Amino acid sequence: MEKRLFIVLLCLLGALSSAFAADRTVRGVVISSEDNLPLIGASVYVTTDDLKKAGSTQPTIGVITDIDGRFSIDIPSGVTRFFCSYVGYDVQEISLVPGKEQYEITLHVSAQMLDAVVVTGYQTVERRKLTAAVSKLDISDETVGAVKSIDQALAGQVAGLSVSTASGSPGAPAKIRIRGTASLNGTQDPLWVLDGIPLDGTDIPQLDELNDVANMKQSSIAGLNPADIENITVLKDAAATAIYGARAANGVIVITTKKGKVGKPVVSFSSKFTYTPTLSLDRLNLMNSAEKVGLELDLIRNNYSPDNHKGGVYGILSRSNELAAFQTGGWDALSSGTQADINRLKSINTDWSDILFRDAFNQEYNLSLSGGTEKVTYYTSFGYSKENGNVKGVGMDRFNVVGKTSYKLNRILKLGVSLFANRRKNTNSLTDKYGMSNPVFYSRKANPYFQLYDELGNYNYDYDIQRNTDTDLGFNILEERRNTSNESTINSLSSIFDAELRFNDKLKLTSQFGYQLEKTSKEEIADWESFTMRDLYKLSEYTQNGVEKHFLPEGGMQKSYENTNSQMTWKTMGEYRDSFNGIHELEVMVGTELRKTWYETLFSAGYGFDRKTLTTKPVIFPNETYAKLFPLHETTYKENAYVSFFSTASYSLLNRYTLGGSIRFDGSDLFGVDKKYRYLPLYSVSALWRLSQEPFMQQARWIDNLVFRASYGLQGNIDKNTSPFLLGKYRVESILPGTSEDMIDINSAPNKKLRWEKTQSMNAGFDFSVLNQAINLSVDYYYRKGTDLIALHMLPLETGFTSMNVNWASMENKGVEVSLSTRNITTKNFSWYTVFNFAYNGNKVLHENIPEQQTTPGREGYPVGAIFALKTAGLDDKGNMMFYNPKGEKVSLKELYRLVDEWGIGIASSDVTPAEERSFYSYIGSQDAPYTGGFINTFSYKNWELSANFSLTFGGYVRTQPTYDIIQPDYGKNYNRDILNRWTPENPIATLPALVTSSANPEEYSWYDSKTIWRDLDIWVKKLNYVRLQNLRLGYRVPELLTKRLGMNSATVAVEGRNLFVFGSGYNNYMDPESMYNPFATPVPKSVTLSLSLNF
Secondary structure, eight states, rough: HHHHHHHHHHHHHHHHHTSSSSOOEEEEEEEEEETTBBBBTTEEOOHHHHHHHHTOOOSSSEEEEESSSEEEEEEEETTEEEEETTTOOEEEEEETTTTEEEEEEEEBOOOOOSSSSEOOOOOOOEEOOOOOOOEEEEEOOHHTTOOOSSSSGGGGTTTTEEEEEEOOOOOOOEEEEESSSOSSOOSSSSEETTEEOOOOOOOOGGGOSSGGGGOOOOOOOTTGGGGGGGEEEOOOOOHHGGGGGOOOOOTTEEEEEOOOOOEEEEEEEEEEEEOOOOOOOOOOOOHHHHHHHHHHHHHHHTTTTTTOOOSHHHHHHHHOOOOHHHHHHHHHGSSSHHHHHHHHHHHHOOHHHHHHOOOOOEEEEEEEEEEEEESSEEEEEEEEEEEOOBBOOOOEEEEEEEEEEEESSSSEEEEEEEEEEEEEEEEEEOOOOTTSHHHHHHHSOTTTTOOSBBOOOOOOOBBBSSSSSOOOOOOOOHHHHHSSSEEEEEEEEEEEEEEEOOOOOSSSEEEEEEEEEEEEEEEEEEEESSHEEEEEEEEEEEEEETTTSSSSSEEEEEEEEEEEEEEEEEEEEEEEEETTTTTTEEEEEEEEEEEEEEEEEEEEEEEEEEETEEEEEEOOOHHHHHHHSSOOOOEEEEEEEEEEEEEEEEEEEETTTTEEEEEEEETTTEEESSSGSSEEEEEEEEEEEEEEGGGGGGTTEEEEEEEEEEEEEEEEEEEEEOOOOOOOEEEEOSSSSTTTTEEEEOOSSSOOTTOOOOEEEEEEEEEEEEETTTTTEEEEEEEEEEEEEEEEEEEGGOOOGGGEEEEEEEEEEEEEEEEEEEEEEOOOEEEEEEEEEEEEEEEEEEOOOOOOOOOOOOOOOOOOTTTEEOEEEEOTTSSSSSETTEEEEEEEEHHHHHHHBBTTSSOOOOOOOOOHHHEHHHHHHHHSSEEEEEEEEEETTTEEEEEEEEEEEEEEEEOOOOOOOOOSSOSSSBBBBGGGGGGGGTBBOOSBBBOTTTTTOOHHHHHHHHHTTTTBBBGGEEEEEEEEEEHHHEEOEEEEEHHTTOOSSSEEEEEEEEOOOEEEEEEETOOOOGGTTTTTTTOOOOOOEEEEEOOO
């Protein structure tokens, strides 16, 4: 028996030895654990060490999977295992089983390499081959939080990307800059790309355009639901953006949306409830009624504004006929009744914050369904968001529908369809020409003693708030907001159709067709009982045969706007990838793109409007001049076409060295009168050296990754506001009574050589990871030079034109970006991660022309956002402002400008030339902060997670509005307490200047009155240094045992606070540092959000 058993064991050993005695062929398939689909191009290989141990003379053995994820590899005798790897997945070791030839290998997504693949919009690039400066941000509930638009969520997240919130009103866009500013007059906003299709939209308005909420423009991604976004990739340098051609100079932001995965259907539901406390006016430092009444008494007694007949005190003195007595004898000269009336004003303190603002409650709901099979995947979502502003009557509703489907018709052909639809409705009241109906602005100017209702509940009218001395038009902000409306509805549709024809694992053809349509319908209504109509009716006054008439009928006003913005994009690409001997890797892509845009506007206006009957009355204009002031119908139409050819190539050697390049030719009908300038060639070259893969670095096992990158290229930009053609605006002008002439106003001279703007870009950086990626550091230095920038060039008068748009200006940007992420602590129950990013950007205008008569300095040699101001030198012994002249000497305003009152009538003149006046100004700083960054900490303990995100802004400056008027102070408006701290004989140590009168200082009074000197003083320029707590979030993941009992896969509850604290200097008298420049803008609100996320 024992002998037989021994013989059996010998046979088994023989069988095993024979199994490994010769090469064996192993076949199989590699699939992804994420969606159970085959992985094309996965590496199956035997390590060099295993080959040496087996006595094989082959240096390497490896294959890659084919189009079906299948492989076949010959393994030498003596080898007992092989490996399988794929970018973004953990490497898997497979032990060989005797007699087994077929293997099914499932690779799992690597927790440390989730960003190993970067989507650039045109290609999917493995990060190990990425030679460009790119940042990838995965979008989650923690990233988005309570924000309603993805641009708001990017603050403090990416190095080199700065986010400024123009307004805290619902739907307001954010100003985004990537590595500074690339153009002087053209668009400065980045290009947004949705699933490979560039989006077209309106540019974010400049800061000085934001005079009211109604003028807010929508960005191209305004209606996109953040809940549908998987990740965002920010492309920064030429190696990443040059492939996008003439729209890439400002950087590119690529959005990748969620899609279905193979497996059982997954249902996700989330809801968010947000509370936003009312705005507080405390930081504005406004005067109360007692202080304002005291100021009015002082101003009237000293006759600072003899022509100003406004304010409560002046009204009382005028009605009691005691104005002269008061100016002569002061308070004691007034009767007891008048004194009592004035004292009564002091006791009234209207709480404008309580009347005009409110606590706001917002809600958001999202529902999605996704899943699929190996043939078909799908993703469908519905979203609803209702956002109420802190200003009463201001809000936005948004409804989103997304449908994405992918069909695999056979082993080589795959089709996909994506539809993104949304409807947005913005509500607001109509803004008058003074901005008074804007509560944020009105609350700064309204007198604290003014009451909106009388004892009977009727409206009291504020006749003092206007910017002129007229007192015949009554204004009541509650009446105005009740009897005016401003509603806009935006319907948006973006559709993407894509096809992929994969011949094998090396060659594929892809084609995408995108259609974007956005239609905006806006209606403005003002009823007859409103300041807006009272003002318009007054403007329609005219005299005929000595009789005053109005050509506008009695009744309201109704204006309708219809704007349609559409874009069609079709691009086709061929891509070839191959590797040779496991050493060489080659990727080549060529393609073409066609794009066409349409923009159409329709406008109509009607007067005598009745809301009940929805009818208007005819308007009969007395002449063409009045008709031009009150247009009834207008229409515009514009279309542009673009064609592009592009190619990219990449070569890698030994997974250590990579060379890359791209080239693109863009053509457009925007330019090309001279055919030589019709097409713009753009290109990039780049290189990468992975030092950590060098043999001499193998002993430093604590270094996971060390890469050096460099790139150079040429990017482009389009200035849509210019044209090479002779452009003019048609109008009809009344020359003589009863006659009119057709006229065309010419904007600028034609220039057939007008062409694209270009930006040369250089980037050098390194990526460094150590200790199993516990510390990850990326540092980049860049230099960008913009050339052929379009700017005005002054022309001799004999040409018949004053200026012409010419490609001759230039500017530069240079800076450093640092990104650091650390895994500080990781235990079974606790973890702590930190992400820190910091960026510096300095820009300078190299060449720019300004008109000879311009009295303020040009930007040449200074940043694009340069702020110049008159350098003050304190006060003289009478409280008058002193200045530094170009020699550094302290002089008065009269001495600085050499003011002379030649005729003795209080009108000053000066022989200072514009060039000399420009030398009076000093450079203070740039409105674009050079230092930005973010600091994010995430703590996890068991099922709890706490995250805090801080954004950093340093080194910027902002020009604020003067806090009071140095001449002719307005008695009818409130001021902040700065005016109480001005120089007076009783307050000689003050730093703010005294009020100037025409009697005491006629020359300076006249000069302040005729020029913007008071606004241009350096005392109104404030530093912009602040740290904002963007969000603080505490989340709890419900234990799995409980969710399973409830039939759910997972459940998370979280509470989040946004904008809870702002630590900074220099924004006293203002609600928020980001809105200091604009007294009309609603500040960024504080908010607290409770959210719930469920997965089934």
